[in-house]
Amino acid sequence: MLAAILVNGLVLSGIYGMLALGFALTYGVARILNLAHTAFYMAAAYALFFFLGLMGFAPAALLSALLVLGLALLAYWFFLEPLKEYEATVLIVTIALALLLQEVALLLFGGHFRSVPALLPGFVEILGVRVAQQALLALLFAGGVLLLAWAFLKGTRLGLSIRAAAQDQEAAELLGISLSRAGYWAVGLGALLAALAGLAVAPMATLEPHMWMPPLLVVLAAVVLGGLGSLPGALLGALVLAFAEVTVVNLVPGGAFLRTAVALLILVLVLVLRPEGLFGASFAEER
Amino acid sequence: MGRIGTAVLWAVALLLGSGVSAQTLRIGVVGPMAFVQGEHTWYGATLAAEEINRAGGVQIGNQRYRIELIRVDTNEMTSVTDAATAVERAITAQRVDFLMGGFRSEAVLAMTEVAADYRKIFIITGAGLDGLLAGRVDRNYERFKYLFRVSPNKSSDLARTSLLLAAEVVQAVRQQLGIPRPRVAILAERAAWADPLVETAGRLFAAPPPQGYGAEVVGTWRPSATATDVTPELTAIQRAGAQVIFTVLSGPVGVPFGRDWGRLRIPAAPVGINVEAQQETWLRATDNLGTYVATLNSLAPGVAITPRTIPFISNFQARFRQFPIYTASGAYGALYILAEALTRAGTTNVDAVVRALEATDYTGATGRIVFDRTHDVTWGPGYTTGLGVQWVGGRMQAFWPRNWQVEGRVVSYAGVRPYELPPWVVEAWRR
Numbered sequence: 001m002l003a004a005i006l007v008n009g010l011v012l013s014g015i016y017g018m019l020a021l022g023f024a025l026t027y028g029v030a031r032i033l034n035l036a037h038t039a040f041y042m043a044a045a046y047a048l049f050f051f052l053g054l055m056g057f058a059p060a061a062l063l064s065a066l067l068v069l070g071l072a073l074l075a076y077w078f079f080l081e082p083l084k085e086y087e088a089t090v091l092i093v094t095i096a097l098a099l100l101l102q103e104v105a106l107l108l109f110g111g112h113f114r115s116v117p118a119l120l121p122g123f124v125e126i127l128g129v130r131v132a133q134q135a136l137l138a139l140l141f142a143g144g145v146l147l148l149a150w151a152f153l154k155g156t157r158l159g160l161s162i163r164a165a166a167q168d169q170e171a172a173e174l175l176g177i178s179l180s181r182a183g184y185w186a187v188g189l190g191a192l193l194a195a196l197a198g199l200a201v202a203p204m205a206t207l208e209p210h211m212w213m214p215p216l217l218v219v220l221a222a223v224v225l226g227g228l229g230s231l232p233g234a235l236l237g238a239l240v241l242a243f244a245e246v247t248v249v250n251l252v253p254g255g256a257f258l259r260t261a262v263a264l265l266i267l268v269l270v271l272v273l274r275p276e277g278l279f280g281a282s283f284a285e286e287r
Numbered sequence: 288m289g290r291i292g293t294a295v296l297w298a299v300a301l302l303l304g305s306g307v308s309a310q311t312l313r314i315g316v317v318g319p320m321a322f323v324q325g326e327h328t329w330y331g332a333t334l335a336a337e338e339i340n341r342a343g344g345v346q347i348g349n350q351r352y353r354i355e356l357i358r359v360d361t362n363e364m365t366s367v368t369d370a371a372t373a374v375e376r377a378i379t380a381q382r383v384d385f386l387m388g389g390f391r392s393e394a395v396l397a398m399t400e401v402a403a404d405y406r407k408i409f410i411i412t413g414a415g416l417d418g419l420l421a422g423r424v425d426r427n428y429e430r431f432k433y434l435f436r437v438s439p440n441k442s443s444d445l446a447r448t449s450l451l452l453a454a455e456v457v458q459a460v461r462q463q464l465g466i467p468r469p470r471v472a473i474l475a476e477r478a479a480w481a482d483p484l485v486e487t488a489g490r491l492f493a494a495p496p497p498q499g500y501g502a503e504v505v506g507t508w509r510p511s512a513t514a515t516d517v518t519p520e521l522t523a524i525q526r527a528g529a530q531v532i533f534t535v536l537s538g539p540v541g542v543p544f545g546r547d548w549g550r551l552r553i554p555a556a557p558v559g560i561n562v563e564a565q566q567e568t569w570l571r572a573t574d575n576l577g578t579y580v581a582t583l584n585s586l587a588p589g590v591a592i593t594p595r596t597i598p599f600i601s602n603f604q605a606r607f608r609q610f611p612i613y614t615a616s617g618a619y620g621a622l623y624i625l626a627e628a629l630t631r632a633g634t635t636n637v638d639a640v641v642r643a644l645e646a647t648d649y650t651g652a653t654g655r656i657v658f659d660r661t662h663d664v665t666w667g668p669g670y671t672t673g674l675g676v677q678w679v680g681g682r683m684q685a686f687w688p689r690n691w692q693v694e695g696r697v698v699s700y701a702g703v704r705p706y707e708l709p710p711w712v713v714e715a716w717r718r
Contacts, residue, residue: 004522012516111322111364113542113563113572123551129522130551205515206542206572210365214515249508249519256520257477257511 001250003127009243011135014142015201016238019215020222021149022193024234027223028166029186032080032090038219039098040191042212044068044198046105049116049207057119065195072191073184081183098212105209114207138200145196146235149189153231162186166229217260221267227277236278240266312345312352312635314625315383316618317374317398320360323566324390324413324614330607331412331618332356332387335626338602345626348633354622357381363394370394374401383407384635387621390614392416392480399434406637408644410625411436412617416480417443420661432641435662437624438617438653439585440673444666446484449559449583450491452675452687453533455706456558456581457492457500460530463708464716469502472524472555474544475535476512484535485509492533505529512538521553530716534559534582542572549576554715556708557581558675567610569678579709581677585613585653587685590674590702592654599652610683613653620651668698679707 019041026034044064051060075097083089120133153159164172165182173179205211222241226233244266245259252258270278316332318325336354344351359377361370370391377383378401386402389395390413399419402409411419411434421441423431439445453471460469471492475481485507492502505527508520517540524532532555536544541563548557558581563569565584569577588610591597599619603611611619628643629635649656654671656664664671668691675687686706691698 001523001526004519004526008519008522011518106321110326111319112568113539115542115546115572115574117574118550121550130525130553132518132547132550134550135518203574204546206539206546208539210513211515214513246519249510250523253506253508253520253523255509257509257514260511 004129005243005246005250007126007129007131009246011131011139012242012246013239014139014146015197016215016218016222016242017146017235018142018193018197018200019219020226020234020238021146021231022190022197023219024223024226024229024231025162025166025186025193026190028229028231029162030076030080030084030183031169032076032084032187033087033094034080034187034190035091035094035216036075036098036101037094037190037194038212038216039101040068040072040194041198041201041215042105042207042209043071043101044195045116045202045205045207045211046109046114048199048202049109049114052116061199064199065192068195068198069188069192072194073188076184076187080187081180084183098216102209102212109207109209111209116202116207118203132204134203138204141200142197145193149193152189158185162189163231166231214260218263221264225267225270225277227279230277230279233277233279310344310350310352311355312385312629313355313357313381313383314622315357315359315374315377315381315386315388317359317361317370317377317386317388318390318413318614319362319364320358321362322364322390323568323612325360325363325388327609327612327615328388328390328412328618329356329358330603330609331611331615331620332622334603334606334615335619335622337606339622339626346630347635352629354626357383359383359386359388361389361394361398363389363391363398367391367394367397371397371401374398375405378402378405378407385625386410387412387618387625388614389413392419395419399431403431403433406433408433408435408625408637408640410621412438412621413614415439415442415445417441420663424661432662433637435644435658436664437621437651437656438613438664438671440666440671441663442480443483445560445583445673446487447666448673448675449484449533449535450488451691452581452583453488453492453531453558454500455675455687456531456556456708457502459706459708460556460716464530464713466530466716467501469531470505470527470529471500471502471531471533472505472527472529473507473533473535474517474520474524474557475507475509475533476514476538476540477509478512478537480537481535488533488535502531510540512536512540514540515543516547517544518547518551521547521551524555525551525553529555530712531555532557532559534561536560537562539563542577545569545573545577545580548580549573549578552711554712556712559583564678565676566612567683569683570681575681578678578681579707581675581686581706584674584676584683584685585671586611586616587674587676587683587702590685590700592674592700593650593652595650596652616652620649620653620656623651624649624656668693668696672698674700674703675706677706 047064118134161177222237226237241263244263318328363370387410392414395414541561561582564582632639632643
């Protein structure tokens with residue numbers, strides 16, 4: 001059972017990690033609580049499904065990621081940057097954007113369940129646990145993407161300015177960092193991470209227009225658990241929630257439907273004991 | 288032409304116009320039209336309306352009426368409120384005479400309240416909750432007598448059939464794999480309709496024959512109806528050593544189940560209810576990994592339940608290029624049942640039509656439909672029971688009923704073939 005929890009937990013952590021890091025970046029730098037984040041993930045998965053009908057996997061994936069990136073930057077330019085001082089308005093605009101993307105997907109593809117063929121069919125046994133090769137590929141992909149994102153944030157001047165803006169906006173501005181430029185990069189990178197998560201999940205999941213809702217809840221919980229605005233915190237939050245979910249399914253099979261609820265309970269408990277989350281500033285202060 | 292002549296002509300035109308509209312029956316076809324369930328409700332009703340209109344319409348008394356269908360998109364997959372509002376709008380603004388359709392039980396419950404308030408006959412064709420009719424029509428007849436159900440069989444009857452299908456698979460494991468006491472895992476979505484079925488199934492599987500199946504229940508897993516990943520559940524089921532998975536899935540979780548099960552080659556044969564596996568799109572939706580999945584269904588290619596089954600399937604496929612799901616056959620039958628009741632009643636008076644509907648004895652594409660005292664479709668041999676289908680060789684084929692012995696008779700349909708255990712289940716467990 002321990003092996004099953006370990007293996008399945010790691011695979012789920014990779015996906016949640018990519019989504020949570022992108023969400024935390026967008027909030028940390030551009031100060032946008034983007035509720036459309038997982039709708040970008042859904043849009044990327046559907047775009048991949050559509051483009052695969054016209055071309056091979058690699059160009060279809062590239063085109064899908066670029067499409068979502070363009071969409072996110074346009075949305076930021078048109079709606080979010082001019083409004084970002086008004087937090088409540090931004091929340092409403094992003095949820096409206098998510099619903100708009102959902103309705104567009106419904107209009108274009110209908111309510112039918114769609115699937116994207118796996119790049120790697122079949123499974124392997126790890127510690128006696130059957131794991132789909134596609135899931136391992138997704139885990140490797142997620143690990144690679146997260147490492148690249150980390151290297152970019154840690155090892156480049158632009159990454160430094162993004163991290164500085166995430167840490168203290170006023171001090172960053174005093175040091176000559178353009179918050180607007182950092183914001184664009186952060187939104188772009190965040191959307192790209194969401195799109196890559198969508199591309200990684202598409203060959204394993206079932207595509208339907210409402211598929212953005214369940215991960216949004218988990219991602220929100222992960223970034224709050226880790227500490228709103230903290231990038232390592234978001235990753236740790238994703239890891240904790242993924243393992244909590246898998247543990248519930250294995251230990252309480254009759255209550256498997258409670259997996260997300262138990263993960264959220266852990267979030268509440270952590271916030272009661274440590275209101276600022278595992279890393280980062282207090283949620284109360286942020287509000 | 289003078290002013291008086293023009294006025295007379297207008298009056299004549301108006302009278303003629305009103306005469307034409309009086310000879311039209313407006314039927315509201317309700318459902319989630321962006322989803323296959325609603326789409327097929329509409330298609331089934333459309334096919335029946337076209338056939339009836341081509342044959343001269345509905346004879347009511349000494350007048351003939353044409354059928355006009357009104358498409359009512361309920362958005363019921365996401366909003367129960369939207370569904371009730373759509374039905375109210377159909378009654379008050381679009382002025383429908385009768386209603387049929389509906390898919391999600393929660394939404395149909397709300398929609399039928401509105402229909403009862405307006406005293407509109409509503410024939411349900413998609414929702415299975417027992418309580419849509421039981422406890423309403425029988426307990427408060429005057430308020431709810433306008434409600435009828437043509438399809439599907441109610442949840443408790445669906446449970447009966449799905450357990451009969453499971454018995455076939457348990458028997459296959461026993462006979463083909465030489466396992467005297469097969470191990471069964473129950474995988475049921477977390478929903479109120481599934482609870483009694485889980486409880487009954489658990490008891491029945493474990494009880495010794497002849498009352499029970501003499502199997503061992505290794506556990507019950509209850510994922511959410513909207514779960515997108517059931518890998519942890521399947522890993523745990525594999526670890527528990529199950530040879531059979533009894534599924535109770537009506538929600539979208541059925542698709543990830545089929546994909547994950549096929550991809551991981553879980554050595555346990557799934558059988559039960561999986562609404563997603565009832566559809567023609569199943570293999571495409573599961574990336575061809577859902578092969579060998581078995582589920583309760585109402586129709587299967589090439590299986591003639593009644594003389595009307597094959598013509599219905601052929602006409603439907605010729606017209607819409609799709610294999611009909613149960614909401615299609617339900618709506619198709621519902622329109623014929625309504626048309627025949629109107630002819631028998633000889634009037635559109637609602638109370639007379641209700642009485643005529645109660646006297647229905649109609650042989651449709653999925654079986655013989657006779658309403659019980661709650662206006663529900665009767666289950667049983669000689670009526671409608673459903674089919675057991677399995678995805679084999681890239682297509683859906685029926686495996687039940689095949690020599691089903693019940694109430695002193697043997698029920699079997701032409702075109703039904705034996706159940707096939709998935710090869711990797713055989714490979715893993717053959718002794």
